[in-house]
Amino acid sequence: MTDARTLLDEMNDRSREVFRRVVEGYLDSGDPVGSRTLTRDFSEKVSAATIRNVMQDLEFMGLLDSPHISAGRIPTQLGLRMFVDGLLEVGVPDDGDREKIEATLGTNEGDVTGLLDRVGSALSGVTQGASLVLTPKQEAPIKHLEFVQIGAEQALVVIVFADGHVENRLFQPPAGQTPSSMREAANFLNAMIEGRTLSEVKTTVQAQIAARRQELDALSRAMVESGLATWEGEGDTPERLIVRGRSNLLSDSTEAEELERVRSLFDDLERKRDIAEFLDLAQDGDGVRIFIGSENKLFSLSGSSLVVSPYMNADRKIIGAVGVIGPTRLNYGRIVPIVDYTAQLVGRMLSDRGER
Structure with missing residues (x-):
């Protein structure tokens, strides 16, 4: 081309x-x-x-x-x-748009999920489009974990974080595991994980795998090598995607063909197909990125556009992304600065909380 x-x-x-x-x-x-x-x-x-x-x-x-x-x-x-x-001329969000976003977000109180849920609602309301918010991975220190076998080829790992947060993750264990071997594997990992984050645990155990591969319990090894288990179901990732504003897209679509495209888009989103790529897309360049139609395979069938920008923590590390989706006939000159401003605002609010 x-x-x-x-x-x-x-x-x-x-x-x-x-x-x-x-x-x-x-x-x-x-x-x-x-x-x-x-x-x-x-x-x-x-x-x-x-x-x-x-x-x-x-x-x-x-x-x-x-x-x-x-x-x-x-x-x-x-x-x-x-x-x-x-040719696109992009300025800054006007005062009215900034005030609406700040008012909708409210205070920097409550949990991070609640804050980011308000971000999604704010973006959707201001832009009259559908908003996407990719939340950060949970990287709090771990206190304890347990394995639970729930089928011949499926097991559950229950992770208790130091802040009291509990997550359940599904994964496929090696064949032949018993309740006794699962307890032994949990004991092995619990002896080294307390106070470490998931990333730190993975690094530590991978080093031990390289040095003592034959000695390590097969279940412990399989769990770490698979990325510390799959997140609550096949195909999902440790990030959470918040989608707001589906009705905004539907209300502007009167043609049957257009309605079908929007339904196709949200079918993709609800199945979380390629959601893990959102953060990768945002990380490929600084600031706001714009994907039009088939440039983003997630939206190739619906013919939609995505305007997305990453947000960062206090260490300037990209930990999530916010964006707006809509028809290719977006008002890019207005949407781009709104998305950029929202991403910067979220980064500042999370940095004030000490999120990493």
């Missing part, structure tokens, strides 16, 4: 203005933009026929598309990407 920035560099001033006005008109109204509309307030006096010729050239370049014969043009995914990368 031709690079979007290269295409932008190859365009003359007239082509750029036509392209920019088509995209801005489409993002504003959701409707195709015609040549006669553009001639009304174009920067130079040109005919509708001249504008149509420019639009045809842009369509040939893969930047615009004609949804219907004799209709106006809409931007393609490549066109939207070029607009976002090269």
Whole structure:
């Protein structure tokens, strides 16, 4: 595929203005933009026929598309990407948006999950889209753990953290385990885990595996090698995804095809398909990242866009992400600074709590 920035560099001033006005008109109204509309307030006096010729050239370049014969043009995914990368003007959130976010978040009291749940509600309410909040992994020191066999090929590890928080994680133990061997494995791990986080436990035991592989109990080894067990069901990850605002997307979708796309999107989210990639996506670059349509395989079927930004703890370590999803016809100029501001606000609030 031709690079979007290269295409932008190859365009003359007239082509750029036509392209920019088509995209801005489409993002504003959701409707195709015609040549006669553009001639009304174009920067130079040109005919509708001249504008149509420019639009045809842009369509040939893969930047615009004609949804219907004799209709106006809409931007393609490549066109939207070029607009976002090269022509989008992004400022700061206006005072009203900032005040709404801060008011919805309220105080920095209660548990972290409650705080991040309010973040999701705030983003959804302000942007009138669907919000995503990826919460941090639980990294509190561990006090104790126990293994419970719940089937021939499935076991449960109950982890008690020093702060009293309890988590249950499912995993597949090696064949032939008995209640007695599970107790022995728990005793082995409990002798070394107290006061350590899950990451520290994993590092410690992996070092022992390398040095004394044959001596270690098979269950202890299997649990650590599988990432300290699977999080409450197949395919899930130790992060929690908070989704708010499904009705916002549905209320703007009147066509049956569009409704089906939104349902497909939320079916994916509810199955948590590829959710683990959200944080990886956010970590690939600084600040806000924008994914349009098939650029993010999670949203490829629904044709949605994702605007996502990571948030950091006091050590400047990325521990989660916040974002907004919606149709490709998002008001990117407004949504991007809102997401960026919210991510920075969450990072400051978690840093004040001493979260790591």
